[in-house]
Amino acid sequence: MENKRLTKVDLIFENDGTCATTVLDKARAMSQDDIIMEMIDSGLKGRGGAGFPTGLKWKFTKAEDSFDKYIVCNADEGEPGTFKDREILDTVPAKVFAGMTIAGYAIGAKVGYLYIRAEYNFLLKKLNEKLDVFNAMIKEKDFDFTIEIRSGAGAYICGEESALFESIEGKRGEPRNKPPYPTVAGLFGKPTVINNVETLVYATMIMKYGASSFKQMGTQDSRGSKVFSVSGDTPNAGIYELELGMTVADFVNDFGDGDTKAVQVGGASGICVPRKKFADMIIGYEGVPTGGSMMLFNSTRSMYNVLKDYLEFFAEESCGQCTPCRIGCQQLLHGIEAVKRGEKHPSYLDSLKNLAETMKLSAKCGLGQSVANPFTSIVDNFREEIIY
């Protein structure tokens, strides 16, 4: 398997205002299909974590025959350990708006919504000011497109795309069954492209520099670069844009504190990589995929406490709609507490692993399905810490 060394990149946070306007001129001169081909050719995959190819999403939505279509920017960044979208919206908002406008033009949407979590309300004043300027600018450039901002109200689940649609529609943020996928029936039941904040900025940068320069970075499965949110036991906590395809070992060399025993890749719903697997594990779709959350734990940390923290998070944030997730999250939490107290035999952890696996198969949405990721990877690699 090919892998890359750790290389810092500066695309996302490159200058904002002028970049957005020149890129829009360039997009306006291209046909809708050419823009979509450029996105497909770049190999860009969704940067929110799920990793669906962005160009295909745009292509499927364009192919739908509907007068109303929507672009939604998912800024409901709630995954523990992720904070990059806040920084992107704070420093380069015009590039986010430009990405939405390019997508809107490519698929034939007239309205775009930016859904931002309530925890980031302090950004709203500045964002609205920038947006007013931007909306006026694209009118002048003859784009038939307007962007509006909608706020969340403190629900992790609304980062799930269909729950986010429900929330904009004024309902409880409960995920829908899929199919139909958003490309067919999304916001208000209309074909919708929903992309993460960072994905939309990459779309802008791909329009600027071309697909060929973007795909020169990264690996076969993980093209380009990615913004990482680094936290936990590290002297260098913060936001870094890195080329995809490095190993966890390379990452830990740069960001660890010399005593790193595990890295949680992809937030609470991601996978825990123990030290013995650092060298072989590539950060990307061929290894551990990630929305960018990298939490480092050193040997002073109890992985029981880490897992317990995650499970409390999921038990609280589960929307409660489907039984596997509503009951499963609580039982996993109660289960490890019972094992810790010695009320259950350590082998009970295997029953709990089966429960997590059942949730993966039967939960309605990504929240319940992904609880098995941290659960199994922590229990398998740090079993003694859970028991004793």
Add this chain to the structure above:
Amino acid sequence: MTDVNVIINEKIEKFGKERHALMPILQGIVADKNYITEDELLLVAEALNLSAADVYGTATFYTFLDVVPRGKYVIRVCKTISCHMAGKDDIIETLEKTLSVKLGETTTDKKFTLLQANCMGWCHKGPVMLINDEVYPELTPEKAIAIIAEYIAK
């Protein structure tokens, strides 16, 4: 404080009378009054021609749409992993002492409510708290006390 009907009508003018106006209306009420009363929920339901149960069900789904009395300043301390490791327990203990309340309670003068919340997106600068919409990262117990003193003086 604004009359709730004024808030409702203002939002309806901007967002229309459809269901998708519900969140902006509820958010508008919370921004002005910190929480929504039962009577206000009924007014919203009537204005949008929705059932009261539907409006109540939606409001109670969201952590930031409080339907129980809250203080003028709602303090939310992040409790998720990175802030936990960075010492959020000390911050909560300090705030409990400074405000003479327990987690989840409101001060007797109705000025402060102390709550915990899940990840707020400041994991590299924990511990962090929100006071209404304002964010305070990289807290220490001393900093937390100083911030509260500023709000008490307001």
